[in-house]
Amino acid sequence: MFNILIVQILIHVITHSVYGAASDIQLDAKAQSNHRLDSLNLLCYTLLLILTVLTIWLFKHRRFSFIHETGLAVIYGLIVGAIIRYSGGTSQVVNMQVFVDQSKYNSSFPPDTLSLYMPKPAGNKNLTFQYVFRNEIDDIKENEIDLKATFDPEIFFNIILPPIIFHAGYSLKRKYFFRNLGAILTYAVIGTTVSSFVVGALMYGWVQLMPARLANSFTFLDTLYFGALISSTDPLTILAIFNDLNVNVNLYALVFGESVLNDAVAIVLSGSIQHYSKRYQLGTGGFEIKAFFQAVGDFCEYYVLIKTYMTKYTRVRDFPLLESALFVLMSYSTFLIAEVSDLTGVVSVLFCGICQAHYTYNNLSEASRLRTKQIFELLNFLAENFIFCYIGVSMFTFPKHHFAPLFIFAGFICAAIGRAANVYPLSFLLNLGRQPKIPMNFQHMLFFAGLRGAMSFALAIRNTRSEARQAMLTTTSLIVIVTVIIQGGATMNLLKWFKIPVGNSDETEALSRNGSHSDSTSRSDPNEPFGPPERPRGNDKAFLARIWGSFDTNYMKPLLTHSRPTLLETMPVCCTPLARFLTTTEQITQPINSISGHQV
């Protein structure tokens, strides 16, 4: 299949010094200068992170709390981005433009690679250079900044997001999470969906009022996609302050649980919208079904994996280094397997984190527990600050920004309306059936805890092909920056303003939840801060949660971990041989609850 075509080539040289015959030495020099540019890029972000860490330390040391580390990272990123942008052209990019003659190459699909065949002037050897497809561009001029301080958006999805999401799942405070599961699921699943559609519809209406060019470039699916990505929240700053001030644990659980799960919902929604838009244009249907099976598929798939971990871990625990390595590799492979099978890896890695914390954690040796916890803590810290630095820098250096003031203005308003449409109506409905009601000041706080973060940005930057998508990226970046800095910075004042009690310890909370704000005298065993969820707690637990808790303690935990009671005790007599097979010696010789009490 060889076709000979006649095309025109247009060479657009931006700046370059070397002309004439190039030798291997010059190629070496070129490779070296590229290598230095790569190193410089990495160094730029490393230094930004160092600066952020040092400033955080200074602020913590001086007890300033009006700004969080992520806010700082964004601000430093903005400053450095502006410097890179306006410091003038040191870039040396030579671009050659190739025109395809359409009568010969009849696919408008871009080839994956281009080989540039260049006869050597000296005549001793012809050279062939390989070029790899990067992206679609609008304008040649863009190249100049394109190569500066930007990364492939795929890096966010494959490298930066997984540790952040995993850590969120791994560090869920399970007791309060399960106790408020109903409310959390309502906010995360129903609320995020409602918010997506509200934002999508409002934005679409607004766009129709705008000048014709802009109105035509947005489809309803575009604005719906925007609604989905802007509905995921990331209240890092607020949670850090809640943690420092010992704010009401139920409020903490609501804010944290919702933010963790709505990431998953937002990514499934946005994925479904993209799938749907493909199907719609290709003429096939299947919107909800796809999304549903996707989620279920993820669930089953990680679950099988989790099970295999369990059995493995019970024997590798003599070698903490191997155990930790296996833990990290297994968790990452869960993500990759989901991505390869065309499922959403983020959802998979989130539930992997939650399950690992619930079951696998108990099987780990003491050394590995500490090590994995610390490693993921550090990875999460670095990844999170990196992504916020990048949001700042990319405001200036990413070439695909499109500033549409009207769209940005509407974006801010609609994001707030969407958040309100999530929190207030659902809280009202929840309060109809819920025993410890969600008071009005908690609802306000939930509303203001709707900061946007890493997930919104990652979803927005992933696809910037059309002008509409570019305007969405710019709007999302600005919303992230403004909410992180302003809402994050105002948290302390908001807490005062809404009169939310602070300084409550764990157990005071449990009492104050029933209305009495007295100091607690009977504290629970401090060694079991997050005891097994089946412990009798009266009517403060939902029916569903009780059923799950009992199933979990009697079957899942004995099957997957070393905890007591064993399956021999919980399973019916007819299943004794099976139960004996599934129970380890270690498990039988263990005192009841000695392991399950160690959850963190």
Add this chain to the structure above:
Amino acid sequence: MFNILIVQILIHVITHSVYGAASDIQLDAKAQSNHRLDSLNLLCYTLLLILTVLTIWLFKHRRFSFIHETGLAVIYGLIVGAIIRYSGGTSQVVNMQVFVDQSKYNSSFPPDTLSLYMPKPAGNKNLTFQYVFRNEIDDIKENEIDLKATFDPEIFFNIILPPIIFHAGYSLKRKYFFRNLGAILTYAVIGTTVSSFVVGALMYGWVQLMPARLANSFTFLDTLYFGALISSTDPLTILAIFNDLNVNVNLYALVFGESVLNDAVAIVLSGSIQHYSKRYQLGTGGFEIKAFFQAVGDFCEYYVLIKTYMTKYTRVRDFPLLESALFVLMSYSTFLIAEVSDLTGVVSVLFCGICQAHYTYNNLSEASRLRTKQIFELLNFLAENFIFCYIGVSMFTFPKHHFAPLFIFAGFICAAIGRAANVYPLSFLLNLGRQPKIPMNFQHMLFFAGLRGAMSFALAIRNTRSEARQAMLTTTSLIVIVTVIIQGGATMNLLKWFKIPVGNSDETEALSRNGSHSDSTSRSDPNEPFGPPERPRGNDKAFLARIWGSFDTNYMKPLLTHSRPTLLETMPVCCTPLARFLTTTEQITQPINSISGHQV
């Protein structure tokens, strides 16, 4: 500067299904399939690592020791590589060949980017695609495998090597290292240089005897480069066995110390050879001077950094997470700064590791010490096994291999001769002046400890432009694989064969070094396994080491860490104000040696 050229384009389509009008949806599908391919690549290596970890655990559990984890990683890598290679073409790569008309584009230098301008058949919008320079190629067919399971060689230098090298420096057992410093430096600096030149000269001679085509493609600088890269050793397997069996600590220090430092020497030498070849061809000189200043530059540069760390750490220690993050970021930035300033980052990060262990480690909080040690241990473990997996896989998938049997045969022989030329003559010379002589069986063990590893491979894969370099890569890969599997596997037998005593504890060694093989009765304090080097130990310490040790204890340590005696006690009276300024309150209130005894 716009030139219009007429060129010919040749389209070479390997396999592809979609022809006709491509829409955004197809572009999306393409992006998605690329994303899945990337994920599949990563998954492939993640699963390989999981398999390696599980097998290591099984071997450790069953007490098999005939093969080390790196050997396993290589073997699994080879198997998977072969499967990928011969499992048939599932690749969908469309390549378009572009011919440059030389009369118009008068530089034979390749442009950095190509923009492919493609008028859309439907006519609604023209498309422009951007292509980025990847490398120079010989043959179009290569593409097919090129995109499978291979990584950019730069990844090894920027991501994989730094943690390995840093960890080597950070985990140097300092007492025995400093005690044998003279011998280690002799082997590492003089020995590696001798070995490089011996291998380079022998290979050049051999190549001249070979068929003319091959003989002409190798220059003396090429073979010298090969000599330098093959002279770096990586006796991981052997050190692991030494550690398990408690082999003589001086032998351990010699093997480990030499392997750590000869990496640095090999990279400086190979860098110098490349610089020299450039200078030589461009007509300027400055071979040794460049290398020397390069090394000194590295030294000073990291040193300034180290100092700044010190002062920082003393105050960030209240926040272990920030401290650990800073430690990791600072260490990585040392590497990047050196790379950006055109120095060798590997040397910089190695000395950074050594200095961090010597000074910074003492300033860290207890939590950070454990955390940083564990993190670097894990990173090192993963990076090391990844690189050995990759060596195995790339034997089959990397497109730039060139199998020249005669060159490979000569490579094996010359590598062995070069190693012998390092060990035996220098041991003879060292034994003339050294009090505890290096016995003949230790020399044999040193010779056989010359396994080749990550550094040789990374240097070989970095530049594969010419046929000579490709043959060198193939030879290096094979030498690494064979030495790691065969020499690594034979270590136990070699130890028996050479009658090297095993099972010696720390202090028995100190006695047996003076000839008496009796069991020790007076053991040193187990809490101070690696006490400060200034402790009086009779004549077992070299003159230079004594001077450095005293300078270190009296000035460097008080200046950089919190250890006693303080500068107030060690500096002359005239300098008291300065000393007071440099001494922290914490330092004065600390008992003598309370910190320096905690080195690990």
